[in-house]
Amino acid sequence: MTLNLSGVGLTHANGQVALSDIELQIAPGERVAIIGPSGAGKTSLLRLLATAQQPSAGRIEVLGADPWRLSAAARQRLRARIGLIHQAPPLPPRQRVVTAVLAGKLGRWSLGRSLLNLLHPLDTAGAAAALARLDLAEKLFEHCDQLSGGQLQRVGIARVLYQEPELILADEPVSAMDPVLAGHTLGVLSEEAGRRGITLLASLHAVDLALAHFPRILGVRAGRLVFDRPAAALTRAELDALYANEQLQQPATPPAAPHVLHIPRC
Numbered sequence: 068m069t070l071n072l073s074g075v076g077l078t079h080a081n082g083q084v085a086l087s088d089i090e091l092q093i094a095p096g097e098r099v100a101i102i103g104p105s106g107a108g109k110t111s112l113l114r115l116l117a118t119a120q121q122p123s124a125g126r127i128e129v130l131g132a133d134p135w136r137l138s139a140a141a142r143q144r145l146r147a148r149i150g151l152i153h154q155a156p157p158l159p160p161r162q163r164v165v166t167a168v169l170a171g172k173l174g175r176w177s178l179g180r181s182l183l184n185l186l187h188p189l190d191t192a193g194a195a196a197a198l199a200r201l202d203l204a205e206k207l208f209e210h211c212d213q214l215s216g217g218q219l220q221r222v223g224i225a226r227v228l229y230q231e232p233e234l235i236l237a238d239e240p241v242s243a244m245d246p247v248l249a250g251h252t253l254g255v256l257s258e259e260a261g262r263r264g265i266t267l268l269a270s271l272h273a274v275d276l277a278l279a280h281f282p283r284i285l286g287v288r289a290g291r292l293v294f295d296r297p298a299a300a301l302t303r304a305e306l307d308a309l310y311a312n313e314q315l316q317q318p319a320t321p322p323a324a325p326h327v328l329h330i331p332r333c
């Protein structure tokens with residue numbers, strides 16, 4: 068299994084329970100989307116799988132290893148095998164796009180090679196090829212703060228394509244893109260995962276994109292996995308129940324009395 072979670076829970080330092088009793092197995096080469104309402108726990112789940120956070124309960128295995136039983140150095144090596152795509156990529160504003168993309172391989176390069184790369188990009192052609200797949204090759208030498216939100220997201224994705232990881236974890240990877248670009252970009256990610264036989268797990272707010280690009284869908288609500296189904300088998304009722312918002316359905320104040328119009332008699 069690429070990912071194996073058993074009885075996993077996550078409680079934040081302030082006592083907020085973000086995830087409870089998560090049982091999940093994802094095999095090599097699977098493409099899986101996580102959907103669910105805001106605050107459901109999608110980002111928390113991806114952070115656990117990225118080994119950015121330790122679970123408060125249960126057991127987690129990523130690429131065949133329990134990250135929290137590894138030494139810090141071995142955990143760092145494990146992280147270099149995972150490609151992380153952020154909703155808002157944490158890229159230094161003055162960094163050039165080429166350097167940001169090449170940073171995808173920093174985890175595998177020696178310190179000397181990494182420092183040299185900062186001074187002089189070592190593989191401009193490789194960065195350009197990754198960007199070209201996302202229709203962004205012309206931005207190679209621009210600075211990150213010269214890009215739009217959707218372009219920055221594509222730079223973050225190009226960086227992961229260049230990294231060639233064994234597992235891609237993507238948190239809302241296309242949220243800042245228009246629908247056509249979002250579909251194209253998810254197509255590139257799916258194609259990359261399929262061609263290299265790697266696992267792709269992405270959280271998405273756009274349910275239609277999730278159903279179109281991912282054969283398996285996880286529904287998360289209030290920190291729990293409420294369904295784990297083939298996309299083709301999901302029903303409208305399951306989706307409605309996932310997104311049902313009791314708070315929004317009950318108005319905070321009673322509806323105002325209908326306005327009565329008094330027309331004076333002549």
Ligand SMILES: Nc1ncnc2c1ncn2[C@@H]1O[C@H](COP(=O)(O)OP(=O)(O)OP(=O)(O)O)[C@@H](O)[C@H]1O
Pocket residue numbers: 079080081083084085103104105106107108109110111112
């Ligand atoms: N660092 C934190 N400290 C305390 N609580 C947190 C922290 N991060 C997230 N939470 C809480 O954990 C729960 C799950 O949050 P999470 O960000 O995983 O949800 P999400 O499904 O990704 O939401 P969204 O779709 O809005 O991004 C929420 O109740 C949130 O308020």
